[in-house]
Amino acid sequence: MSGFADAPDADVIARILAGDGDAFGILVRRHEAGLLRFATRMLGSPDAAADAVAEALIRAYRHLASLDDPTRFRTWLYRIVANRCKSHLGRRSAQRVSLEEAAPVPDPHDGEAELERAEQLGLVERALRTLSPEKREAFLLKHVEGLSYEEMAALTGERIPTLKMRVHRAREALLEALKEHR
Amino acid sequence: MSKLDPRIHEVLDGDLPPERLPPELRAVVLRLERAAGLLRAGLAPASVAGRVLAALHRPEPSRGRRVLQWLTERHVITIAMRPVWSLALAAVLAAVVLVPDHGSAPLLGAQEGIARFVGHFPGARSVDVVGPFTDWHTGVVPLRDDDNDGVWSAVVVLPAGTHEYMFVVDGERWVVDPLAGRYVSDGFGRQNALLIVRPVGR
Numbered sequence: 009m010s011g012f013a014d015a016p017d018a019d020v021i022a023r024i025l026a027g028d029g030d031a032f033g034i035l036v037r038r039h040e041a042g043l044l045r046f047a048t049r050m051l052g053s054p055d056a057a058a059d060a061v062a063e064a065l066i067r068a069y070r071h072l073a074s075l076d077d078p079t080r081f082r083t084w085l086y087r088i089v090a091n092r093c094k095s096h097l098g099r100r101s102a103q104r105v106s107l108e109e110a111a112p113v114p115d116p117h118d119g120e121a122e123l124e125r126a127e128q129l130g131l132v133e134r135a136l137r138t139l140s141p142e143k144r145e146a147f148l149l150k151h152v153e154g155l156s157y158e159e160m161a162a163l164t165g166e167r168i169p170t171l172k173m174r175v176h177r178a179r180e181a182l183l184e185a186l187k188e189h190r
Numbered sequence: 191m192s193k194l195d196p197r198i199h200e201v202l203d204g205d206l207p208p209e210r211l212p213p214e215l216r217a218v219v220l221r222l223e224r225a226a227g228l229l230r231a232g233l234a235p236a237s238v239a240g241r242v243l244a245a246l247h248r249p250e251p252s253r254g255r256r257v258l259q260w261l262t263e264r265h266v267i268t269i270a271m272r273p274v275w276s277l278a279l280a281a282v283l284a285a286v287v288l289v290p291d292h293g294s295a296p297l298l299g300a301q302e303g304i305a306r307f308v309g310h311f312p313g314a315r316s317v318d319v320v321g322p323f324t325d326w327h328t329g330v331v332p333l334r335d336d337d338n339d340g341v342w343s344a345v346v347v348l349p350a351g352t353h354e355y356m357f358v359v360d361g362e363r364w365v366v367d368p369l370a371g372r373y374v375s376d377g378f379g380r381q382n383a384l385l386i387v388r389p390v391g392r
Contacts (some may be wrong), residue, residue, distance in 0.1 A: 032242075032246065044237075058241075061238050062241045062245070066242055066246060129229075151202075151229075152226050152229045172199075176199045179222055180194050182222070
């Protein structure tokens with residue numbers, strides 16, 4: 009399997025569908041960091057994000073044969089994770105903020121630059137949480153995960169002009185929230 | 191919400207080179223890019239690979255099995271009834287609960303056995319054992335360390351057969367049992383411990 013580690017997603021998928029289920033591990037390792045980052049930022053909780061991503065990957069494996077275009081596997085994965093996140097957010101009370109969702113507390117042993125970075129990250133995370141799930145998703149996909157508008161359209165099922173407008177509104181809302189949380 | 195100058199969006203969307211922006215607008219672009227950069231980088235490394243592959247190694251339950259599972263799992267069921275019937279039901283339940291039941295030790299099925307999990311985790315706040323029998327979830331079979339000597343243990347009834355398992359310390363650290371003696375690959379270069387449970391009848 010090691011010689012296959014750099015193969016494109018579509019080739020790995022072909023191998024899995026031919027019966028080598030363990031090759032799915034290559035895809036998991038390749039994509040899990042981005043998916044976990046996206047889900048953690050969407051949900052504000054690393055534990056909930058791990059659940060969402062694990063469930064999404066299991067679901068993806070079981071429905072791999074139904075994927076029409078294997079070259080779009082990454083976008084497809086993000087779509088499944090995004091849907092999991094939306095279900096999770098729908099179930100969760102908007103007011104409830106657990107301890108792990110609170111801003112990270114900087115370790116006093118860290119250097120000054122690190123403390124400042126942690127403080128700024130806390131500020132951005134708080135600002136991000138004030139955005140509606142749709143705007144948060146749009147900002148994260150575009151600016152944190154680096155998806156193109158075409159990929160976002162395939163992922164969300166929305167039209168590109170709608171998504172552009174949503175990203176623009178998300179930027180404005182985030183800047184506004186950053187001012188308030190200063 | 192204040193609207194941004196459209197040129198800021200054009201730059202961020204890649205439709206306009208940043209050099210075309212006046213400095214005050216470029217500062218706004220940089221602020222947004224810095225926020226995105228912080229969100230991109232500020233997370234501790236994590237992995238769900240072990241969990242995912244462990245779940246994939248389990249066969250997907252059939253529809254009949256899922257129905258059976260639903261019937262045997264705990265669910266909250268609400269029944270609407272007239273007050274007089276609820277009083278009668280309460281009386282029947284009280285009779286069942288309050289009448290002493292002599293000699294009703296827990297019975298093991300012929301195809302069940304007792305499994306004992308023991309691990310040394312000094313300083314741990316919690317230890318769980320997880321495996322297919324917990325659906326790889328924590329909180330189902332917690333281990334206990336009543337005398338705080340760092341030795342955590344749990345005794346549970348499991349179906350006879352071979353069970354894969356791992357310890358989860360403090361809800362996040364997955365640890366292979368070093369005393370298991372038998373191990374099986376999880377397919378990602380790591381191992382799960384193996385436990386053989388023999389039926390009590392043997």
